[in-house]
Amino acid sequence: MSVVVLISGRGSNLQALLDAAVPVSAVFSNMAGAGGLAIAAARGIPAIVVPHREFSSREAFEAELAAQIDTFRPGLVVLAGFMRVLTAGFVQRYAGRLVNIHPSLLPAFPGLDTHARALAAGVKLHGCTVHFVTADVDIGPIIVQAAIPLRPVDTPDTLAARVLRQEHRVFPLAVRWFLEGRLEIADGVVRVKGGDAQLVFDDS
């Protein structure tokens, strides 16, 4: 099954997927110069920029993005640090085969600046979530979460780094489950056939 990855930046989650031997057939970025493009190119994977700023609307940007994505016939489309909200039309086109990694324990802290917001809220537990993408942002069915305890010394930067390490563990796990056909959704709740744990807790 072909997997297409959408990025906007550094690409460390893309790297984690590649290191886990996920069969990535193409990488798309809305930002020229995104670090992840070089990671893909170094592996001989097509790395394609569709610059959103050059389109007059979200719909026009997404029409071009989808047309190019579809040339790779993906069974799964992965948002790995992709920073553009997608319209309902795009989400519908890839319904059930579009996943995202979000840097918080959803449903807490959807949207942006999650680490600073977690600190400001004084939560004692933080982490990341891999979920199916729905038209409403950051509320799709949850596939797997990783949790870490907050420490008194944490700053947004230390939290981002600690959460990122967990992202690199659970994102390949979730994608592997999908590719193995082991994810089932009932009433908005995702279950993994075989009963693997859908929570990783890291206290190290």
Ligand code: NHR
């Ligand atoms: N689209 C839909 N329809 N549903 C989701 O669940 C999505 C999505 C698009 C992206 C990732 C998400 C995240 O994990 C994601 C999930 C960007 C924004 C945002 O506000 C919000 C959530 C996410 C990604 N983006 C601004 C925008 O106007 C631009 C911000 C920027 O460029 O820095 O699109 O957090």
Ligand code: GAR
């Ligand atoms: C990751 O922390 C990811 O969870 C987050 O951006 C980072 C991308 O890092 N995603 C979002 O904030 C989506 N809005 P990477 O480019 O090194 O994978």
